[in-house]
Amino acid sequence: GDSVTQMEGPVTLSEEAFLTINCTYTATGYPSLFWYVQYPGEGLQLLLKATKADDKGSNKGFEATYRKETTSFHLEKGSVQVSDSAVYFCALSDAGTASKLTFGTGTRLQVTL
Amino acid sequence: KAGVTQTPRYLIKTRGQQVTLSCSPISGHRSVSWYQQTPGQGLQFLFEYFSETQRNKGNFPGRFSGRQFSNSRSEMNVSTLELGDSALYLCASRLGTSTNPFTDTQYFGPGTRLTVL
Numbered sequence: 001g002d003s004v005t006q007m008e009g010p011v012t013l014s015e016e017a018f019l020t021i022n023c024t025y026t027a028t029g030y031p032s033l034f035w036y037v038q039y040p041g042e043g044l045q046l047l048l049k050a051t052k053a054d055d056k057g058s059n060k061g062f063e064a065t066y067r068k069e070t071t072s073f074h075l076e077k078g079s080v081q082v083s084d085s086a087v088y089f090c091a092l093s094d095a096g097t098a099s100k101l102t103f104g105t106g107t108r109l110q111v112t113l
Numbered sequence: 114k115a116g117v118t119q120t121p122r123y124l125i126k127t128r129g130q131q132v133t134l135s136c137s138p139i140s141g142h143r144s145v146s147w148y149q150q151t152p153g154q155g156l157q158f159l160f161e162y163f164s165e166t167q168r169n170k171g172n173f174p175g176r177f178s179g180r181q182f183s184n185s186r187s188e189m190n191v192s193t194l195e196l197g198d199s200a201l202y203l204c205a206s207r208l209g210t211s212t213n214p215f216t217d218t219q220y221f222g223p224g225t226r227l228t229v230l
Contacts, residue, residue, distance in 0.1 A: 031214075032213075032214040032215040036221070042223055042224075043119075043221040044203065044205075044221040045221070046218060046219075046220065049215060049218060050215075051215035093214030095212070095214070097214070098207065098211060098212050098214035098217050098219075099144060099146050099161035099169045099207075099209075099219075100146070100158045100169055100171070101148075101158065101205075101214075102158075103156040104155075105155045106155065106156075
């Protein structure tokens with residue numbers, strides 16, 4: 001079945017550092033890929049998405065590129081801020097099953113001054 | 114446009130009781146999906162409702178059920194609560210008129226935190 005693997009957290013960075021959170025996936029079809037963010041005490045917010053090979057999703061300085069050859073969708077940001085501290089979830093949804101998202105375990109990011 | 118709302122935000126129940134959670138989707142969205150989030154199992158899909166019909170189902174026991182009303186609001190019910198049902202329950206809405214997850218993306222509510230004692 002489908003699965004998503006994320007790097008273990010927590011990730012602790014100083015403000016303005018470069019961020020990478022690794023995500024790889026296994027899927028039978030050609031899935032759409034997503035990054036969601038969860039701030040403390042809140043639900044999930046869609047951060048960015050991509051639907052085909054070499055697509056780049058971007059939002060609020062975050063980027064991720066759909067790499068079909070390596071089945072990866074790594075999240076990057078050039079300069080993190082304290083306000084980026086949250087849990088980040090990589091997810092996929094197979095074409096034809098838009099109702100169901102399969103999530104990774106989440107990676108907690110802590111940004112310090 | 115108002116987002117997805119869930120009520121109540123927090124709930125405490127005891128083992129053996131039942132509970133009903135409510136979700137109001139974004140206006141115009143007709144699909145509602147439910148997810149359970151626990152530290153051990155992460156985020157897991159429960160089921161999806163569209164036009165008052167369950168359209169997709171995850172791998173949960175029959176104690177977990179749901180329904181959807183004509184205004185697209187959805188409720189989730191858990192009967193005979195167990196300690197392991199303690200979790201954050203999230204609902205997500207989308208238009209529901211497409212099977213393309215990229216163009217018909219899910220938007221999540223803040224969740225209901227259920228604690229079973």
